[in-house]
Amino acid sequence: MPEVQEQKASRERLSRVRLYLRQRPVMLVLLTALTVVFFVFVAALSRAYKDQQTALGSRWFQRGIADLSGKRYQAAVTDFRAALLYSRDNYTYQLNLAEALLGMNRRAEASAYLLNLWDRQPEDGLVNLELARIAAQKRQMPQAVRYYHDAVYAVWPSQQEIQRREARLELIELLLRNNAKAQAQAELIGLSESADEDPAQLNLLGDLFMRAQDYEHAVAEYRASLKADAHNAKTLAGAGYAAYELQQYSLAEHYLQDAIKRYPNDKDSAERLKTTEMVLRMDPYQRQISQTERDRLVIEAFATAGERLQHCAVPSGDGVGGTAVQGPNLSDEWSALKPQITPRGLQRNSGLADQAMDLVFRIERQTSLSCGAPTGPDLALLLISKLREGSKL
Template identity: 35%
Template sequence: MAKNTATLTTRRVIFRDSITFLSLTAITVVLFVVTLFLFRSFQQHRTELAKRWSDRGVAALQANRPDQAVTCYRTALSYAPGERSYELNLAEALAQAGRTEEAYNYFIGLREARPGDGFINLQLARLAATKHDAQGAVNFYRASIYGDWEGDGAKRRRDVRLELARYLIKQKQLGPAKTELLVVGGNAPDDPELDVTLANLLEQVAAPSDAMDFFQKALVHQPDNQIALSEAGRLAYRRGDYSTALALLERAVKRQPGNEENTALLMKTRRILQLIPSETLRAPERVDRILIDRAIAKARWNACAMQSDVSQNSLQSLAARWMDPDATASRSALLHDSDKQKAALQLIYDTEIQTSQHCGAPTGDDALLLLLAQSSATKGGSH
């Protein structure tokens, strides 16, 4: 009997302990579930707050209030520490707020984690340029070009290389800038807009031949591209390639007759082609043009002599040359003597150059003859 009583007591104790254990377990589970729910709710609330502050930062930047955006992004990061998009936004906001040193240091910190990030290196290049650190800017630009990009990496790298070329032009580093531009042109798809951009930039780096190549490339794919026609025509005119300029400007004016600048330049081009005593002309026509040009230059000399001190050395020498019998050589004499033709042309060109220095800038036909004179001097010979 005593044994049964002990067994029953033991069973009751075990049952009570089991109930207690199960109760504690259930309470623990409930507390865990409640804690987990509260934690997740708290985390979700923090995420929502971070997103809300980030959106405020975006709105502040759009409203051109970068300082306010800095505060918003800092607050967003306090709710979502280490969120890369917010960190990048904060760094950009610092840069837009003019807090260059802070932005630079912030981006440097971000770069330590991702040294090959194209976007971060691009931002550092721009900030280094703002800090007048030319070598640093170039290094970061190159790191950006060869870095990692999300999305259309080829286009982004091309855009960065163009930006680098523009920066090098500002730094007067025309040789390296030209190299970057030619790399872009060599790797780019057929894109007339890009070709025109490259042509304009190549002009700035003193590469007119390359510039003309890209203008012509644009016109191959878009023969009616008004910008390419106009700018290529003006470039050809500046280079002294008046036949090419005429063809391009005629097309430009035909498609846009209301463009006064193109129309005026076309008229100048036609006139200068009438004045050029080209060696490719038949002798009678070449001599006729020399005589027309000589009359224009003589009138310019007469007008200049009346308002200037001819006793000056350069003008005195020019006056003596106009008094020489060769200055009035007849058509027949010129026609049969190529040396007299060259001497007459030299007198014409020297007159236009020297009178422009002593009597002000020429106009009309004299201005066109001055262009021919300067072109002749550059080429080291006559037209």
């Protein structure tokens, strides 16, 4: 009997094992299915949460953009910071927050955001431009120039050429304000190479070249503009002024006359034209005039210089820069030479005209240092001295 019971128990255990083995695949399938369903459910919840966070961040961002456009900077800062709660590393949100902070003149906070953004994308044009402006406001010229250069050659999301041009114009203005004319000239030449034929742009370039004292390029830009708009009084005046500074007085006269015809109230151009005409009329070195006319101009110049001496006390000697030199002063020289400066005296002595004009030029230069810039005929003679120094009659 015991053996029979043991065999029966053994058969029951074997039966239970067989039943478990038949049920195990079914259980594994069920567990796997439940696991998949659970993960899908969790992923869906996570996605829904992220979508909700993104939507909330976007909603706050759009409010910030509206406030920033309306120059409500405090509200914009609040909006962008709320947006960043839902997307802490969002590059666009941080950039616009920096813009709003700059609108409130909170440069230190804005700079912190911008420098972080620059580390992430050093080729971003707007980030470089804002960093350049901050450095310029702090009078940190080397840093400002570097960031402006980076902005000029950086990547812009839209209207790339326009944005680069505006960045370069800001740099040029900064250089001109700081009297860095050589650097400004180099930047202007680079800007002019990419300029189109729009007269307004060409006029702006001409004006900037004038401020940088690059008169040759200024004339070129004004003349290019006049090809499209030949009757623009402002452009004609600019071209005349640039030619005047280049001592190209015949060309200056041409442009200034046209400028005044089109805008008679331009007092500056009228004064330059008056001086230009006197230079052209009083210059004894001009070609195609008779010897008699040349002698007459020398005599008139000599008399004008003498009158200038009577109204301007010049220190003894005629050293440049106020440094006296030994020998007769200018008044004594003029008085000693005066009896010889006659039509007959000039005809008899071929070198006398050069001697007289040399003294005239020294008088005009020295009196301009001692008594300030001359006007009228004295200014014309001073300009002729710069134009003709070293020339022979």
